[in-house]
Amino acid sequence: VTTPIHIRALIDSTLVAKPPVRIVSATEPLALEQAKECENRFKTKLVELYGCTEAGSMASRTPTSQSLWRWFDGILVREDEQGVIIESTYFSGDRRIQDHLDLHLDGQFEIRGRNVDMINIGGKRTSLLSLNHLLHQYPGILGGTFLQLEDANRIRNRLVAIVEGPGIDIDGLDRYLRDHLDPVFVPKRLIK
Secondary structure (H helix, E strand, C coil), X not given: CECHHHHHXXXXXXXXXXXXXXXXXXXXXXXXXXXXXXXXXXXXXXXXXEEECCCEEEEEECCCCCCCEEECCCEXXXXXXXXXXXXXCCEEEEEECCEEEEECXXXXXXXEEEHHHEEEECCEEEEHHHHHHHHCCCCCXXXXXXXXXXXXXXXXXXXXXXXXXXXXXXXXXXXXXXXXXXXXXXXXXXXX
């Protein structure tokens, strides 16, 4: 049972161990390439858990074969204008969660980010979580994050990305982000 930051460290390590039956990861979605690398390196299946402080563990997926999450049995979900509300057989009352989700009719969903990390630039919305997830898909990135900066008038509208990793091609990363993002979300600066 681990987290994406530990998985990245284990992949880069020289650790030799008996393959575990399964690896369970939580706290944030793992980039697809890292999930594949983890399964190949440790010759096992990786399962991710989705949950939050408000309601505990609620869903899972196997990222190398499923991009969408599936709710656990006993979880009931509804949405209103303020977000997602969870009911469950294992706690009493409703719980409003702080995650922004795209709910599908078949009981699956996508995570779009935390309500507190949603950004709005030029009338378009995304989350820092989804931007960071895309950033970590780029080859050679060991760590990185998007930041939203304020201008002199304290208006939050400028994005920068800070990345770490030996041999990262900043020009290639810039092209990759331009190919995958709406122009308003392409960072004004890439800092290695």
